[in-house]
Amino acid sequence: MPNHDSPLSATDPASGFLRLLTVLDTLRTECPWDKKQTMESLRHLTIEETYELSDAILEGNSDEIRKELGDVMMHLVFYARIASEQGDFTILDVLNGVCDKLISRHPHIYGDVEVQDEADVKRNWEKLKLKEGNKSVLGGVPSSLPALVKASRIQEKARGIGFDWENKTQVWEKVEEELQEFKNEYNVKENNAIDLEKAESEFGDLLFSLINYARFIHINPENALEKTNKKFIKRFRYLEEKAAENGKALQDMTLAEMDVYWNEAKKH
Structure with a gap:
């Protein structure tokens, strides 16, 4: 060689x-x-x-x-x-292709189109994509995206052509409505599914509405959940380390004993 x-x-x-x-x-x-x-x-x-x-x-x-x-x-x-x-x-071809696309989709920079704000830019972007041959506004959302990310992208795409709630108060009311509908299908106090298929559907609606609300208050739900995942992992590892330092195995500890270390982890 x-x-x-x-x-x-x-x-x-x-x-x-x-x-x-x-x-x-x-x-x-x-x-x-x-x-x-x-x-x-x-x-x-x-x-x-x-x-x-x-x-x-x-x-x-x-x-x-x-x-x-x-x-x-x-x-x-x-x-x-x-x-x-x-x-x-x-x-x-790749480099020229992406440059050509960016130029054509920014007529307010490389043309005579006028925009007032970011919302105008997004609306123009989606309209141009439809002119380029996309059959649906949602056609650009990959089917293999994780569900949480996909929900965000679907909502952003719909917003791009003006299909959206007017204010966050309406969105939160929708969250509360979906929460009640989930409660109707799942008896929380009895911890017993009334109809698992319907309960699953209503839970999906609840998640979708929460993701929608997150978008309205400028929170990326994927980032938020992943940060919570990382926070939980960090605290749980602290719990494991402290238990090991005291010669204990988690599976042999009571929940009350574990909570002591968990609360310490939260302080740290």
């Missing part, structure tokens, strides 16, 4: 991007692992890298964000390289 000199570090974005292309071209032709990869084999790795980037963003770790952005960018270039080998498209 030939021994290549490492391409020198770049001093500007254009040469930096060219350096990445050069490195990937070399790996694709000479590394046994890189040569075997396909779009399908990379897909799950790309999803993993995207979640790692998401974690770094939520943690506010700029050094990790930088690293994960590099990993995601490498994957994007890798897909384009595979496509060029198959004669489908090149990285230049």
Whole structure:
């Protein structure tokens, strides 16, 4: 196997991007692992890298964000390289395509369209997408998105063409209405499902309305839930560590005993 000199570090974005292309071209032709990869084999790795980037963003770790952005960018270039080998498209096609799309969808910047605010921009964006051939405003929402994220995107898309509540008070009233409908299908005091299928449907409606309210008060529900997940994990690990320090196993402790450590974790 030939021994290549490492391409020198770049001093500007254009040469930096060219350096990445050069490195990937070399790996694709000479590394046994890189040569075997396909779009399908990379897909799950790309999803993993995207979640790692998401974690770094939520943690506010700029050094990790930088690293994960590099990993995601490498994957994007890798897909384009595979496509060029198959004669489908090149990285230049990708870059020109996204630039052309951004220019055409920002006529208030690259044209004579006037907008008043962000809402106008979003409405124009959705109208332009329909003109480009989208059969539905919701057509751009990937079917494989996690349900929580999908609900947010559906609501944002609908808002983009003016299908939305007028104010957050109406949205909260809808939350309370859906909560009552869930209670009607699930007897909370008896802890007994009246009709599990209906209860599940009403619970879904309740979640959807809560996500809608979060959007109105500018809270990203996915970020909010993930931060709560991380908070719970941190506190639970504190609970485990303290129990271990005292020679106890969680499964042998009472809930009251565990609550002592849990409350300590909350103070920390």
